[in-house]
Amino acid sequence: MNQNLPKLLTDDQMQTFIKDGVLRLKTDFSNEFHARLLEQLNEVFENEGNPGNNVLPRIRELRKVFEHPVITGALTSVLGPNYLMHTHRHCHYNALPKAGAWHKDSYWGFERMNNHHPWWAMIMYFPQDTPIELGPTGVMPGSHNYKTRTFVQDDTEEELTANGEAGTFVLIHFDIWHRSTSNLTSQPRYMLKFEFMRTEAPSEPSWDYKDSKWRMPATSVANSVQSSAMWEDTWNWLRGEIGSLYGTETVNEEKIVQLASQLAEDDEPVALHAAYELVRYGDAGKNVLLEALRSDNKWTSMCAAYGLTACGQHAAEGLGLVLNDSRKRQVKHAVFALGELQHHAARLVPQIISLLDGGDVKVRRTIADALGMIGEPAKEIVEGLIACLKDEDEQVRFTAALSLLRLREAAAPAIPYLEEALEDDNRYVRGHAVEALRYINTEEAREVLINELIQSRWCSITTKTSTF
Structure with missing residues (x-):
């Protein structure tokens, strides 16, 4: 057996990640390896400060972490074999006796509608022994699919x-609620955070797949929230199936009325559970969700959008009608759901792109994300994303670059615009443009990319005390 092959997750580990949003990972790096990294971190922080996004080139040995079969196997299992390490990396330094606030990480400072399907994940790495007293990161298992924390009765x-x-090492769903806990010692605690992105929707399982049936995982630690339909939908999506929950239950009018009432509740977990359960009732459930999508209650509308993502091709026509709504929130939710429908939304691409002209900024941000997920027709989508690269809003621009990389060589017409984006004022527009050129991978793209990397080369051993 090749020891360098990714050590893929098992069915139970994948089901645990779907339900809990968190997995601990165990590698066989030596204590000396971690000690060397810790020594370098101490030196860099003391003499240069936090290296931020430059931590990987500054401490070159870190790259070995992300070549380890346990790490590559976990990321391949969750995000597919062609996952991307994101431009944003960060060293978290905690020397405070006070615990940090519970939060979800933003997508670099901007609001976006979170994906329940795992398009994003993070790895947290602790290079030093980290007992409770040193203030390790705390995460709330099962919280990754919720905007609020109101369902948690006791935070601890x-x-x-x-x-x-x-x-x-801890693998987490990008959207999980987490915090720094209290550091009660006199020693600093480091946690190195790296973000990863799926570059293509799954067409088949990418883990050590044995059984197609969704099962409640034996190793799960999250007990507060129960929503089997939501988890089963994600399990099926990861196996390459869109909308497989649709119509799996015989229509029960009394049950549908009950779920419709729960969908209108302000309790997010209850409403979200109802949204996914309605999908099981086929057209009858879908019609309830489409009506709820138009609700003025933002929670009801949002939860309905998530339910409609699980309806697959059956939801596309109804979502297309919502694109004509004069209310921007409802349009944003519809665009988000259409993105998750992937190719099933292809015929609506011209209508979606038309919303870029003078549209609401949050709608434009959602469009920039959704177009890359829909993927076809490629010509029209690339033209729309080129327009997004020119948008006045930086989130629209950096999301457009990420979407273009999903199209691979089909995005070649965008190369001149990506080259211009390499001079953008926003670091993530620049970083995403580099990645887009790498994934497009034509001769022209490689030439632009290599020239950029040579011209902007950063020497990892040049410091204020060693300038040449």
């Missing part, structure tokens, strides 16, 4: 802390 009751020996 189910909190999972990343305490452990040097070399503790």
Whole structure:
């Protein structure tokens, strides 16, 4: 057996990640390896400050972490074999006795509608022994699909802390609620955070797949929230199936009325559970969701959008009608759902692109994301994303570059505009443009990319005390 092959997750580990949004990973790096990294971190922080996005080139040995079969296997399992390490990396330094606030990470400072399907994930790496007293990161298992934390009765009751020996790794869903816990020692605590993105929707399982049936995972630690339909939908999506929950139950009018009432509740977990359960009732459930999507209640509309993503091709026509709504929130939710429908939304691409002209900025941001997920017709989508690269809003621009990389060589007409984006004032527009050129991978793209990387080369051993 090749020891360098990714060590893929099992069915139970994947189901645990779907339900909990978090997995601990165990590698076989030596204590000396972690000690060397810690020594370098101490030196860099003391003499240069936090290296931020430059931590990987500054501490070159870190790259070995992301070549380890346990790490590549976990990321391949969750995000597919062609996943991308994102431009944003960060060293979290905690020396405070006070715990940090519970939060979800933003997508670099901007609001966006979160994906329940795992398009994004993060790895947290602790290079030093991290007992509870040193203030490890705490995460709330099962919270990754929720905007709010109101369903948690006691913040610490189910909190999972990343305490452990040097070399503790934690894989988390990007949208999970987490915090720094109190550092009660006099020693600093480092946590290195790296973000990863799926570059293509799954067409088949990418883990050590044995059984197609969704099962409640034996290793799950999240107990507060129960929503089997939501988890089963994600499981099926990861196996390459869109909308497989649709119409799997015989229509039950009494049950549909009950779920419709729950969908209108302000309790997010209850409403979201109802949205996914309605999908099981086929057209009858879909019609309830389409009506709820038009609700003025933002929570009802949002939860309905998530339910409609699980309806597959059956939801496309109704979502297309909502694109004509005069209310921007409802349009944003419809565009988001159409993105998750992928190629089933292809015929609506011209209508979606037409919303870019003078449209609401949050709608434009959602369009820039959705177009890359829909993927076809490629010519029209590339033209729309080129327009997004020129948008006045930086989030529209950097999301457009990420979407273009999903189209691979079909995005070649955007190369001149990506070259211009390399001079953008926003660091993530620049970083995403580099990645888009790498994934387009034509001769022209490679030439632009290599020239950019040579011209902007950053020397990892040049410091203020060693300038040449």
